[in-house]
Amino acid sequence: MLFAKLDDSPMFRKQIQTLEESAESLRERCLKFYKGCRKYTEGLGEGYDGDIAFASSLETFGGGHNDPISVAFGGPVMTKFTIALREIGTYKEVLRSQVEHMLNDRLLQFVDIDLHDVKDARKRFDKASLLYDQVEFLIHAKLAGHEFDALGEFFHEVMTLMENDFFPI
Numbered sequence: 447m448l449f450a451k452l453d454d455s456p457m458f459r460k461q462i463q464t465l466e467e468s469a470e471s472l473r474e475r476c477l478k479f480y481k482g483c484r485k486y487t488e489g490l491g492e493g494y495d496g497d498i499a500f501a502s503s504l505e506t507f508g509g510g511h512n513d514p515i516s517v518a519f520g521g522p523v524m525t526k527f528t529i530a531l532r533e534i535g536t537y538k539e540v541l542r543s544q545v546e547h548m549l550n551d552r553l554l555q556f557v558d559i560d561l562h563d564v565k566d567a568r569k570r571f572d573k574a575s576l577l578y579d580q581v582e583f584l585i586h587a588k589l590a591g592h593e594f595d596a597l598g599e600f601f602h603e604v605m606t607l608m609e610n611d612f613f614p615i
Contacts (some may be wrong), residue, residue, distance in 0.1 A: 490542035497535030
């Protein structure tokens with residue numbers, strides 16, 4: 447977002463500080479949420495492994511459709527149950543994959559890149575502000591004893607250049 451004119455004032459600096467504090471608070475909350483998502487994906491992965499292991503053991507125990515002992519104690523019903531368990535396990539794995547991709551990866555990118563840009567913008571602002579103050583001091587020092595119009599135009603051009611170069615917020 448580009449601003450037509452930025453006035454460096456105590457109120458503006460207070461707003462910057464408030465925005466930085468909000469960004470830091472958001473960063474901390476995102477990191478906590480990221481940790482929760484990681485635990486959830488780990489739990490889903492373990493749940494998937496458990497469902498598949500249980501379905502395999504049930505399938506082994508149940509035998510098959512041709513086994514008379516298996517048919518006697520409900521082997522065909524157990525086969526349907528193992529199919530359902532495998533499907534549930536597959537859904538858990540799909541959910542784990544989606545949480546990993548849609549939440550974990552994006553949260554980490556947001557915290558590492560986007561919120562880090564806030565700190566970089568503040569550093570650029572501080573650097574530009576310091577440079578602006580130095581140039582302003584030099585020009586005011588040179589204005590003493592010289593014609594104001596010529597140096598005033600120069601001052602205005604320098605400030606316009608600096609605002610365009612250093613304040614692409």
